[in-house]
Amino acid sequence: MVIVMICDLCPRKCNAVRTEHSGDGFCKMGTLPVVARVAPHYGEETCISGTRGSGTVFFSGCTMKCKYCQNHEISLTGKGVTLTPKELAKGYKMLEEAGVHNINLVTADHFVEAVAESLDIYRPRIPVVYNCSGYTSPKTLSILDGLVDVYLPDFKYADDALAKKLSSAPNYVETATAAIQEMIFQVGKPRYDDEGMMKKGVIVRHLILPSHTKNSIAVLERLARYFKNDVLVSLMCQYVPCGEAKKDPKLNRKITRREYEKVERVLFSLGLDGFTQELSSATEEYIPEWDFAGN
């Protein structure tokens, strides 16, 4: 485990000094993982959650700063319990013994080295899912090569100016495209086990934002152009106004049925394979409760 590092792990390349418990980079996190929840989760795509749940580990802090972050309570504050790679590995084992379908690492980019070490200590017999924002560098993803089975990245924007405005994420479009290319290179096309659970592959998620259907359509067009037969696309409508978004008149509402159907029609017309959601999923009940327990 790296004790002190000059960090260039994510595309921000802050070159910030990070020690085990503190960091002065954009993400403000130290190198030891901080975790807000370790528990089965049932709100993922059916081939990930199944009947027994996905074994989620929610990491605190983030390399993006989305105004509307649905998990803002942990992404912005960095609140949680600090774990060593060995303790993290114990968490995977505990989830596996509880019978979940997979181990699902949520927003771990800024802790990727400790995560790789934890998977070297204990490699679960069930698939490892890496759930991230898509704002990741291929070089950092290469640390996970051979350790991750299923990638679950977001593709939030097809417009760099919008990515900068809403998520403080410069050069998002090319960065996320290159990251997904690397993910496909590592795990290949979607494959399933006998129960229909995903055992290898990439699912790209896109959350539709209110008043931003043009962006959503451009995202789908880009996914079709670059990755059509290699990934599944999960179109999400579960947006609820959170955090700073409540102060923005364009973002301070749920999406309408009309907005959702407009984007969904494009998904179908482009022949993209994947998942859609019921509009009724736009409720705060889908946001996990943070127990900050780490086990």
Ligand code: SF4
């Ligand atoms: S992981 Fe954090 S400190 Fe490292 S480059 Fe990214 S934002 Fe900066």
